[in-house]
Amino acid sequence: MRFVLCLLLIFATPVRADDRTEVDVELFLAVDVSRSMQPFELEIQRRGYANALRSREVQNALARSMLGRIAITYVEWAGAGNQRVIVPWTLIQNQSDADNIAAQITAHFDEGLRRTSISSAIDFATTSIELNDFNGLRRVIDISGDGPNNMGTPVTEARDRTVAQGITINGLPLMTHGADAFARWSIPDLDAYYTSCVIGGPGAFVLPVTDWAEFEDAVRRKLVLEIAGRPARLYRAQADAPYDCMIGERIWERNRDIFALP
Known part of the structure; x- marks a missing residue:
C-alpha cells in the first residue's frame, strides 16, 4: 500500500530535474518599449499580450501540449541595461494562471525608455532562462522590436x-511607423533584418506586424506556434544575403547629433 501511495504522489507532482519544474517550454517575452514607441502603442502591446494569453486558442494549445504546462516571463526592454521585469517567471497550467498573468501585465502602464539594444535584451533573456526555476523541453526567446539594434554588442554576437x-x-518585427517622426530610426525591411540578424535556433521564425490593428492576432498566433512547438517557415522573410546587420548602429551614428534619440 505504501508503495502505491508513493507512486501516486510522484505522478501527481510536476516532474522536476535538478529541483526545476519541467515544462513544455520556457518562454521569455521580450517586449520593445524604446522611446520610438508612442504611449498608445505601449498600451496596445500590453493589452495585446494579455488578451492573447487569455484566448481560447492559446489555452487549447496549452491543453494539447505534452506536459500541459509552460513557464512565462514578460520583460520590457530598450537600451543596453534597460530591462524592466513586469511578470517574473510564472507557471501557466490553466485559464486561471493565464488570467493572473494578464492582470499583472495590464495592472499599470509605464513610459518608454531610451535607445534600442536587441543584443542586450537577448543576453538578459538568456541569463534569465539559465537561472530560472524551470526545465523546459524547449527554451524560446520571443522578441519584438520596431527598429534595428543601435546600442551594445552586435546583435549577431548575442544571437x-x-x-x-x-x-x-523568434522575432516580432513591428513595421508600423509609416512616415512618422521615428521612421528614420527604423528600416523598411525590418522583417528581413530580423530574419538575417536576430532570430536563430530550431524552428525559429519571424512574424511581422505592419498595422497595430493586427498586433493582438499576431501575438496570439505566435504564442500558439511557440507553445505547440510547430515549425513556422511560412513566416520567415526573404532577405538578400549578405545583410548589413550593423545598419542600426550606422543609422544612429548618422543621426544622433541631429534628432532626439529613440
Whole structure:
C-alpha cells in the first residue's frame, strides 16, 4: 500500500530535474518599449499580450501540449541595461494562471525608455532562462522590436551565443511607423533584418506586424506556434544575403547629433 501511495504522489507532482519544474517550454517575452514607441502603442502591446494569453486558442494549445504546462516571463526592454521585469517567471497550467498573468501585465502602464539594444535584451533573456526555476523541453526567446539594434554588442554576437546554448529566438518585427517622426530610426525591411540578424535556433521564425490593428492576432498566433512547438517557415522573410546587420548602429551614428534619440 505504501508503495502505491508513493507512486501516486510522484505522478501527481510536476516532474522536476535538478529541483526545476519541467515544462513544455520556457518562454521569455521580450517586449520593445524604446522611446520610438508612442504611449498608445505601449498600451496596445500590453493589452495585446494579455488578451492573447487569455484566448481560447492559446489555452487549447496549452491543453494539447505534452506536459500541459509552460513557464512565462514578460520583460520590457530598450537600451543596453534597460530591462524592466513586469511578470517574473510564472507557471501557466490553466485559464486561471493565464488570467493572473494578464492582470499583472495590464495592472499599470509605464513610459518608454531610451535607445534600442536587441543584443542586450537577448543576453538578459538568456541569463534569465539559465537561472530560472524551470526545465523546459524547449527554451524560446520571443522578441519584438520596431527598429534595428543601435546600442551594445552586435546583435549577431548575442544571437550566436544564445543559439549555441540550445535556445531559440523568434522575432516580432513591428513595421508600423509609416512616415512618422521615428521612421528614420527604423528600416523598411525590418522583417528581413530580423530574419538575417536576430532570430536563430530550431524552428525559429519571424512574424511581422505592419498595422497595430493586427498586433493582438499576431501575438496570439505566435504564442500558439511557440507553445505547440510547430515549425513556422511560412513566416520567415526573404532577405538578400549578405545583410548589413550593423545598419542600426550606422543609422544612429548618422543621426544622433541631429534628432532626439529613440
